[in-house]
Amino acid sequence: MTERAVTAGTEQPVTEQTGPGHGNPGPDSRRPRSGAWRTAPRRALRGVSRPETWRRGPVPAVLALCLGLLMLLHGQVTNARGLGSLVETFLPWFGLFVPVLLVAAVWRRSASTMAALLLPAVVWLNLFGGLLGDKSHTGGDLTVVSHNVGADNPDPVATARELAASGAHLLALEEITPQALGEYERELARTYPHHEVRGTVGLWSKLPLSDTRTVDVAMQGMAGPLAENLSPEERAATPRALRTTVATDQGPLAVYVAHLGSVRLMPRNGFWTAQRDAGAQALGRALAAERNERVVLLGDLNGTTDDRALTGLTSRLRSAQETAGDGFGFTWPATFPVARIDQILVRGVQPRSAWVLPATGSDHLPVAAGISW
Numbered sequence: 001m002t003e004r005a006v007t008a009g010t011e012q013p014v015t016e017q018t019g020p021g022h023g024n025p026g027p028d029s030r031r032p033r034s035g036a037w038r039t040a041p042r043r044a045l046r047g048v049s050r051p052e053t054w055r056r057g058p059v060p061a062v063l064a065l066c067l068g069l070l071m072l073l074h075g076q077v078t079n080a081r082g083l084g085s086l087v088e089t090f091l092p093w094f095g096l097f098v099p100v101l102l103v104a105a106v107w108r109r110s111a112s113t114m115a116a117l118l119l120p121a122v123v124w125l126n127l128f129g130g131l132l133g134d135k136s137h138t139g140g141d142l143t144v145v146s147h148n149v150g151a152d153n154p155d156p157v158a159t160a161r162e163l164a165a166s167g168a169h170l171l172a173l174e175e176i177t178p179q180a181l182g183e184y185e186r187e188l189a190r191t192y193p194h195h196e197v198r199g200t201v202g203l204w205s206k207l208p209l210s211d212t213r214t215v216d217v218a219m220q221g222m223a224g225p226l227a228e229n230l231s232p233e234e235r236a237a238t239p240r241a242l243r244t245t246v247a248t249d250q251g252p253l254a255v256y257v258a259h260l261g262s263v264r265l266m267p268r269n270g271f272w273t274a275q276r277d278a279g280a281q282a283l284g285r286a287l288a289a290e291r292n293e294r295v296v297l298l299g300d301l302n303g304t305t306d307d308r309a310l311t312g313l314t315s316r317l318r319s320a321q322e323t324a325g326d327g328f329g330f331t332w333p334a335t336f337p338v339a340r341i342d343q344i345l346v347r348g349v350q351p352r353s354a355w356v357l358p359a360t361g362s363d364h365l366p367v368a369a370g371i372s373w
Helices: 034-049 051-055 058-072 080-089 091-108 111-116 118-131 156-164 178-188 232-237 274-288 308-314 320-324
Strands: 002-007 010-015 142-148 170-174 194-198 201-205 209-214 241-248 251-259 264-266 270-272 295-300 342-347 350-356 367-372
Touching: 058 091, 058 111, 058 118, 080 091, 080 270, 080 308, 091 111, 091 118, 111 118, 142 156, 142 251, 142 295, 142 342, 156 170, 156 178, 170 251, 170 295, 178 194, 178 201, 194 209, 194 241, 201 241, 201 251, 241 274, 251 274, 274 295, 274 308, 320 342, 320 350, 320 367, 342 350, 342 367
Parallel strands: 142 170, 251 295
Antiparallel strands: 002 010, 142 367, 170 201, 194 201, 209 241, 241 251, 264 270, 295 342, 350 367
16 A cells, blocks of 8 residues: 655655565565575585595496596506507597596586596596697698508599599508509699609609608508508518608608508407507617608508507607697598508697598598698
8 A cells, every 4th residue: 555745745655665574575685695695615525525425336446547647647557468569559548437427426426536637637638638739830841741541442533533623732542452543643643743662652742752662661561451461571672661851841851651560459468559669669769860851741640649559760750740730630540540650740840730631431530731831
C-alpha cells in the first residue's frame, strides 16, 4: 500500500517498509550470499587436507609417478632387445596417459594422484612442449624435399609428378627399385637437370652436382621388399647412402641422402634394430669426417631424433622440424602417422621452415624444409 506525502509543496510517494516482518523478502535476500564463494576455497582445502582423500587411488598415483619417471629417465631404459629404442620411438605418445590418469583421479577423488600427475605433465611439456607451436619463418634460399617413395609404390609416375610440383631445389628419393628408376628419371628430367643415383637412393637437383660417392652404411643382412630378388652378395653390395656436393650461389653444400636399415618387432628378438644401428654408426662416422661446414642430411633414418641409436647424427646435426616446424611432423605410416622417421638434419645452415607434404603412393609421407645461409 502506497501513501502520498507532501514535503515542501511537492508530493512524494511513500512506500511501505517491507521486511521479514511484513511478509516480503528484505533487500539483502535478493543478493547472492557473499559468504558462499568465500567459504568454497576453505571447503576445498578441508577436502584435500582430509587423510582419506590422499589415501584414495593409490594405483593411479603410482602409475602417474612411474609414467613421469619413464619419460624423465628414458635414456636409462635398457636397450636389450631394442626396448630403449622402442620406448624412445613412441615417447611423445606417452603423454596421452596423463589425461587418462587425470580422469581416474577425478573419479576416485584422489588428491595423491592429482599431485603425482604433475611429474609426467611437466616432463612431457619439457620434452615436447616446444614442438606444439609454429616456429616457421618466411623466406629461405633453398627448398629441400626427402621422400621414401616405397618399393611397393603402385604409381611411381604420379609420385614423381607430385614431388616435382613441390618446387624443391633438391629432391632426395629413397627405396628406389631398379624397375621404377627409369620412370623417376624420365618424369623428373625436365624439372631437375642434374641427378645422381647410388643403389636405392638418389638426389635430383636444379643445381650442379659434383664429387658424388657412395657412403657405406653397413647394409649386410639387408631385408625387406628391396632385398627379395637379390642374392646375399647383392644385398651387401647395394648402396643405401650417398654424398654429393651441390654448387650454390653461396658456395658448396654437402648433401647426404640415406636410407638406414629397417627395424622389426619380432616375437623372439623383440624390437630388432641391429641393421639400422650399424648404418647409423657408419653414417655418423662419415659426417664426423665431413670437411664442409654446410651439411644437409636427407633420408629415411628409420628412427626418431629421440632414439639413442641416432645420437651420432643428432649430436652433429639439428632437426629442421624441431627448429622451424609446426607440430611433430609424423611421417609413418602415411595412413595414420605415429612417428617421424623421415628426417631433414642440417649443420652450418639455418632452417627457416619445415613441413610434411601430402601422401603419395608410398607408405611414407614426404618431408620438406626451407633453409637459408
